[in-house]
Amino acid sequence: MGRFRPLAGFLLAALLVTSCGRFGRKAASAATGPRDVVISQLYNEIIWALGAQQSVVAVDWSSTYPPAIKSVATIGYHRALSAESILSLRPTVVIEDGNVGPPQVLQQLHELGVPTKTFTHTNDTIPDLEALIREMGAFFHKEARAEELCQRLDRQMAASLEAVKQYHDSPRVAIIHYGQASNVYLTVTGHGGGDAAGAGQMIAWAGGRMAIGGRSGMQRLLSPEIVAEANPDVILMTAFGYDKLGSMAAAKTLPGVAETSAARHNRIYRVTEHQLMYLNPDTGANVLTIAKLIHQPPSQ
Amino acid sequence: MLEAIDVSYRAGGRELVHGLSARFEPGQLHLIMGPNGAGKSTFIKLLSRLLRPSGGRVVYAGRDAAEWADSELATRRAVLSQAMELAFPLSVHEVVKMGRYPHFGGRPSRHDEAICQEVMDFFDVAVLADRSYATLSGGEQQRVNFARVLAQIWEPMPQGHRYLFLDEPLTFLDIRHQLDFMKKVRAFGRAPDVVTVGVVHDLGLAARFADRLILMRDGGIAAQGPAETVLTRDLVRAVFDVEPSFVPASDGRGVHLVFD
Amino acid sequence: MTSPSRDSGHRLLFVLLLVLCLLMAASVCFGAIDFSPAQIWRALGTLWPGHAGGTLNERIFMDIRLPRAILCVLTGAALGVGGALMQGLFRNPIVEPGLVGTSSGAAFGAAIFFVLTGMLKFTAQPWELPVAACAGGIVATYMVFVLAQNKATGRSSIVMLLLTGLAVNALFLSGVGFMAYIARDPQARSITFWNLGTLSGANWHAVTTVGLTTIGGTLLALRYAKQLNALMIGEEEAIYLGVNVNRLKWIVMTINVVIVAVATAFTGVIAFVGLVVPHILRMIKGAENRYLIIGSALVGGILLTLADLVARLALHPAELPIGIVTSVVGVPVFISLLRHREYVF
Numbered sequence: 028m029g030r031f032r033p034l035a036g037f038l039l040a041a042l043l044v045t046s047c048g049r050f051g052r053k054a055a056s057a058a059t060g061p062r063d064v065v066i067s068q069l070y071n072e073i074i075w076a077l078g079a080q081q082s083v084v085a086v087d088w089s090s091t092y093p094p095a096i097k098s099v100a101t102i103g104y105h106r107a108l109s110a111e112s113i114l115s116l117r118p119t120v121v122i123e124d125g126n127v128g129p130p131q132v133l134q135q136l137h138e139l140g141v142p143t144k145t146f147t148h149t150n151d152t153i154p155d156l157e158a159l160i161r162e163m164g165a166f167f168h169k170e171a172r173a174e175e176l177c178q179r180l181d182r183q184m185a186a187s188l189e190a191v192k193q194y195h196d197s198p199r200v201a202i203i204h205y206g207q208a209s210n211v212y213l214t215v216t217g218h219g220g221g222d223a224a225g226a227g228q229m230i231a232w233a234g235g236r237m238a239i240g241g242r243s244g245m246q247r248l249l250s251p252e253i254v255a256e257a258n259p260d261v262i263l264m265t266a267f268g269y270d271k272l273g274s275m276a277a278a279k280t281l282p283g284v285a286e287t288s289a290a291r292h293n294r295i296y297r298v299t300e301h302q303l304m305y306l307n308p309d310t311g312a313n314v315l316t317i318a319k320l321i322h323q324p325p326s327q
Numbered sequence: 328m329l330e331a332i333d334v335s336y337r338a339g340g341r342e343l344v345h346g347l348s349a350r351f352e353p354g355q356l357h358l359i360m361g362p363n364g365a366g367k368s369t370f371i372k373l374l375s376r377l378l379r380p381s382g383g384r385v386v387y388a389g390r391d392a393a394e395w396a397d398s399e400l401a402t403r404r405a406v407l408s409q410a411m412e413l414a415f416p417l418s419v420h421e422v423v424k425m426g427r428y429p430h431f432g433g434r435p436s437r438h439d440e441a442i443c444q445e446v447m448d449f450f451d452v453a454v455l456a457d458r459s460y461a462t463l464s465g466g467e468q469q470r471v472n473f474a475r476v477l478a479q480i481w482e483p484m485p486q487g488h489r490y491l492f493l494d495e496p497l498t499f500l501d502i503r504h505q506l507d508f509m510k511k512v513r514a515f516g517r518a519p520d521v522v523t524v525g526v527v528h529d530l531g532l533a534a535r536f537a538d539r540l541i542l543m544r545d546g547g548i549a550a551q552g553p554a555e556t557v558l559t560r561d562l563v564r565a566v567f568d569v570e571p572s573f574v575p576a577s578d579g580r581g582v583h584l585v586f587d
Numbered sequence: 588m589t590s591p592s593r594d595s596g597h598r599l600l601f602v603l604l605l606v607l608c609l610l611m612a613a614s615v616c617f618g619a620i621d622f623s624p625a626q627i628w629r630a631l632g633t634l635w636p637g638h639a640g641g642t643l644n645e646r647i648f649m650d651i652r653l654p655r656a657i658l659c660v661l662t663g664a665a666l667g668v669g670g671a672l673m674q675g676l677f678r679n680p681i682v683e684p685g686l687v688g689t690s691s692g693a694a695f696g697a698a699i700f701f702v703l704t705g706m707l708k709f710t711a712q713p714w715e716l717p718v719a720a721c722a723g724g725i726v727a728t729y730m731v732f733v734l735a736q737n738k739a740t741g742r743s744s745i746v747m748l749l750l751t752g753l754a755v756n757a758l759f760l761s762g763v764g765f766m767a768y769i770a771r772d773p774q775a776r777s778i779t780f781w782n783l784g785t786l787s788g789a790n791w792h793a794v795t796t797v798g799l800t801t802i803g804g805t806l807l808a809l810r811y812a813k814q815l816n817a818l819m820i821g822e823e824e825a826i827y828l829g830v831n832v833n834r835l836k837w838i839v840m841t842i843n844v845v846i847v848a849v850a851t852a853f854t855g856v857i858a859f860v861g862l863v864v865p866h867i868l869r870m871i872k873g874a875e876n877r878y879l880i881i882g883s884a885l886v887g888g889i890l891l892t893l894a895d896l897v898a899r900l901a902l903h904p905a906e907l908p909i910g911i912v913t914s915v916v917g918v919p920v921f922i923s924l925l926r927h928r929e930y931v932f
Contacts, residue, residue: 088905103905107780109787111651112904114643115619128777130716131788139646206775248768377826401829412821414678415874421816428817429829459873479828 064113066105067124069150069307071096073160076176076308079167085116092301110135120144150225150306153184160308176308183311184232190315191234194322199238200230201259201289202303203249203281205268212249212268212281214239215304225305233318235261251283261296261321262289265304269297292325328352329490329522334373334383343369344546347383351539353488356516357524358533361543362567367526368494370543374524375406375492388487401429403487405479408494411472413460419471420456423447426478442481446474449511465499472496473508483520491516493525497532505529509536530567534558534584535576542566558584596878599871603885607660610892614656615648617896619904622648655789658797658853659895660888662786663860665801665850667887670861671868671879672808672843675815676836677749680869683861684847687752687840688727690858691759693851696723698766698778705774714792717852723759724848731755732840748836783908784857786895793853804846805884811839812876819874857910860887863917890917 061082065071071090074080080096087105090096102112106128113121113136121136121143136143144166148159157177164173202215215226216239230237238259264278272278275295279285289295298320302313329351336343344366351357351374359367372378374385376392385392387400405426413422423446427439435443447453450470460468473496480489493512497505509527513536516523527533533540534554541551544566550557563571563584574583616622622630622644630645630653641649669684677686685691700719735751763782767775814835817825822832847861868882894912901907 085904101905103902104776104780106777107783107785107787107906107908109619109785109899109906111619111647111655111787111899112906114647114651115904128780129785129788131790135651135790139643139650375827377823397826397831398829401827404827406823406827408823411824412678413819414680415674415819416869417819417874421873421875422820425817425820425828428813433813 062117062119063122064102064116064118064120065090065122066102066108066127067122068092069305070122070124070146070163072301072307073163073176074167077160077164077167077169077172079163079169082167084118085113108132110139114139114141122146124149152228153180153306153310156180156306156308156310180308180311184314187311187314187318188232191232191318194234194318196234196322198235198260198294198321199257200235200261200263200321201238201254201257201287202226202230203262203264203268203278203284204304205265205271214249214253225310226303228306229303229310229314229317230321232314233321235318235321249282254281254283255286258287259289260292261294262287263296263298263303263317263320266297266299294321294323294325296320296323328388328488329374329524330386331370331374332384332386334370334380334385336369336373336378337381342381342546344373345382346547347373349541349548349551351522351524353522354517354519355523355538356513356536357522357539357541358537359524359526359541359543360530360533360566361549364545365543365566366546367543371492371494371524371526375404375490375494376400377406387490398429401479403480403484404490404492405476406492406494407473407476407496409469409496409498411468417460418456419447419452419458419460419463422460422471423452423456423474423478426475429479442478443474446478446481449477450474466501466504469496469499470504470508473511477515480521483518488520488522489518491521491523491525493523493527495526495528497527497529505532512536530586531584596872596875600878600881600885603882603889607885607889607892610889610896611656611660614659614892614896615652618652618899619906620644620647620652622652650790654791654794655786655895656892657794658789659786659892661794661797661801662850662854662857663864663887663889663891664805664884665797665846665887666857666860666891667864667883667885668801668805668808668880669843669847670863670887671865671876671883672815672839673861674865675818675874675876675879676839676843678819678821679749680866681862682749683858684843685856685858685861686756687748687843688731688755688759689724689844689847690851690856691756691763692727693720693724693848694782694856695727695759695762695766696720697781697855698763698770699723701774701777701781702766702770705770717793717796717849720852721848724851725844727755727759728840728844728848732837780908781855782910784855784910784913785906785908786854786898787906788853797850797853800845800849801884804842805880808839808842808880809877811835812880815839815876819876855908855910857891857913859910859913859917860890863920864890867920890920 062084063082064085065074065083066087068090071083071086072092074083075093075096083099085100085102086096088101088103089105100116102108102116105126108127108129110132118141121141123143123145125145127133133143146159146162148155148162150156150159157180160173160176164170204213204215206213216237227237238257239253262284269278275293278295279290284290298317301307301309302316331347331349334347335345347370359370361367369378373380376385379393387395420443423443424435424439426446427435427442431439444453447456450473452467452470452474455463455467455471460471463471480491483489497508500508509532512523515521537554539552540554540557542549542557542562549566550562558573560571563569569586572585574585576583615627626644627648630641630648633641633645633649666684673682673684673686674680696719697716700716731748731751734755735747763778767778770778814825814830817828817830818832818835825832851857864883864887865879867886868879872878872882891913894909894916897916898907898909898912
């Protein structure tokens with residue numbers, strides 16, 4: 028009974044509303060080719076690298092690399108999605124990395140027969156990442172380009188590792204990352220973990236050592252004790268946190284930082300998450316970038 | 328009839344009142360008097376069943392007070408105190424109507440509405456019926472409360488008596504309304520089935536209007552009985568520590584108390 | 588003598604119902620996808636037996652849009668009625684259901700759920716989150732009840748309930764904070780977003796559950812409207828009028844917990860509605876509880892539907908968390924009413 032009461036009211040509203048022409052808005056017409064909705068920063072990065080982005084109609088808010096991606100429509104934050112937003116784009120497939128929420132949304136998509144896809148490989152290691160690139164290459168029919176990317180990655184990795192050998196010092200590096208959810212600064216531990224799974228490996232390849240000892244892969248809240256105890260030679264700050272502070276001088280005001288060797292020698296550098304925190308197709312070149320940063324001689 | 332039989336009450340480790348025994352007959356105005364801390368308020372609360380006695384019994388018309396159901400007692404016992412707080416907007420009419428709540432289940436009957444009108448007329452607040460209670464002066468609010476409370480027991484109940492309790496109701500009233508109220512209460516209490524018991528702070532008013540008086544001091548009853556026998560110079564001096572003089576009232580009933 | 592005020596109360600409720608229907612119609616038509624009346628009619632036609640499937644659009648309407656619109660109204664009603672009950676019970680206009688632990692308990696239940704599923708890495712069934720949230724809400728409110736009771740008399744004064752509620756709230760909210768702290772980044776964000784509320788999980792299961800508790804709870808609460816009226820003039824006065832105040836408190840609190848915890852469990856924490864809705868009604872027509880409870884259900888539905896419309900249309904096709912919108916939509920409404928009438932407490 029309750030369902031039919033709105034009918035009476037809306038018939039009235041419909042009369043008012045049809046005049047303002049909103050029903051002309053197109054809920055997208057018949058698909059002329061694949062329409063992908065991709066909800067993963069890493070997947071999007073690889074898709075753009077593969078050159079397969081023409082079929083992508085929407086991405087999530089957190090996918091911000093490469094810069095060109097910002098002109099694509101977005102369907103919201105990946106842990107606060109809504110099925111209808113996704114469906115309004117008439118996707119032929121929804122590609123996600125298992126990290127989406129709320130859980131009902133995926134269920135609703137399945138019930139309405141919208142296919143979802145999660146790739147089996149991840150980016151924990153370089154071989155893993157290359158397997159992922161190839162898997163995605165096969166999916167998007169860009170196998171040749173995928174091969175190119177893998178070979179470029181191998182080449183650049185080899186070259187970078189070779190170049191790193193010229194450095195004889197092994198600086199102790201601390202990474203300060205800004206956790207947006209909890210509004211606090213975090214330090215990445217030896218094993219990295221979660222969003223920073225690649226950081227430890229990157230530092231090692233770049234010829235450095237992680238200054239802050241690891242618990243099992245967690246990031247830890249930045250505190251004076253942790254930083255002072257570690258006394259890193261170099262501090263790398265991810266872009267969002269660094270830009271919030273604005274300058275190296277401001278960065279030195281974080282708890283415990285001012286007393287570190289890094290601060291005294293002005294060895295605090297800004298890096299993007301793309302460069303440091305996770306393994307991606309550009310990692311080969313990134314290793315060299317990081318290496319140059321951390322081995323830079325201290326400036327007085 | 329209302330009876331207190333050796334009533335005592337403990338709270339917080341102290342015995343506030345003890346050994347209270349009294350009979351309250353219908354048709355008469357009983358007033359409890361005494362200095363601060365004598366236990367008057369506690370006694371009234373025990374009589375009106377807001378508090379349960381620690382010892383002794385309170386008996387309504389032969390039945391122990393504890394045996395009466397809440398809803399049953401509410402149709403024949405009303406209490407007027409100053410402790411009314413209203414944090415929300417209600418009209419005067421809605422407040423008075425609450426007095427009839429024990430008498431109707433879902434909606435008030437026309438009879439209930441008629442009674443509301445009668446009590447509002449009785450206390451001169453009918454003209455305020457649609458005003459918001461919160462916008463009234465203190466005195467007007469108190470008169471609205473009188474109306475509400477009396478609406479509760481406006482009509483005789485088929486069996487048993489009606490009980491009206493007054494716990495210091497005269498605050499906020501100017502002298503004209505104080506006298507007016509006491510006269511109206513006494514008139515109402517003349518009905519053969521109404522038992523009226525009150526606590527009034529003003530010695531002069533109490534002496535003027537009471538039929539029977541109970542003098543309390545230090546948690547116990549110092550004296551009780553008809554006003555003439557209780558209001559002696561010795562007793563007043565003993566209970567209140569003041570020196571009274573007596574002046575007969577012009578209507579021949581009651582006396583005025585004057586003090587030096 | 589019939590009181591004129593009673594009639595205009597009925598008229599007002601009828602007008603509110605009309606407004607609600609209009610808004611529901613808008614809610615059902617507009618969004619990430621717009622549905623024309625013809626499409627809606629065809630979609631409803633799929634209800635008839637023997638009518639298979641339906642186009643994707645029709646199924647989106649029946650499985651996502653329509654339950655969402657209905658759940659929105661039900662949730663708004665639940666929060667509105669919860670607010671009216673709490674304010675009547677505490678005789679305090681700045682009280683809302685969250686104050687006795689229901690919302691913070693639900694948030695804590697949800698936070699634990701997010702963190703545990705993240706740590707233990709198991710994929711949760713969609714119904715497990717509402718259960719966790721509901722359990723949290725019930726535990727927290729029960730704690731308030733028990734702790735607020737005076738051991739000697741077995742009664743709990745209103746003041747004790749308020750203070751205990753404050754303490755328990757603080758406890759559970761810091762619990763949520765702790766969960767967010769130890770959570771890894773994805774779970775921490777889930778917690779944050781759950782705390783802002785969302786209707787995107789609406790399905791028919793949610794509608795029937797919340798519908799049952801909200802409608803049933805509201806009807807039950809109406810039976811106690813008269814007693815709550817009496818309570819308005821004071822606990823003592825209510826006792827003299829024959830109200831068993833202690834029993835009333837327990838019953839009304841329980842109704843409130845069930846209504847609010849179940850709704851919160853499906854939609855996350857949506858604040859502000861329970862606080863503002865009864866105020867709006869009191870400003871218009873006074874505080875009589877029968878009118879207030881029904882009116883709060885209607886106005887709660889109206890407010891939340893409005894908020895949901897904004898949430899879905901503002902950042903088209905993405906969505907805003909609805910808790911943000913309720914604050915932004917509710918405050919101007921509240922303030923404009925404050926300025927137009929003299930509101931005497």
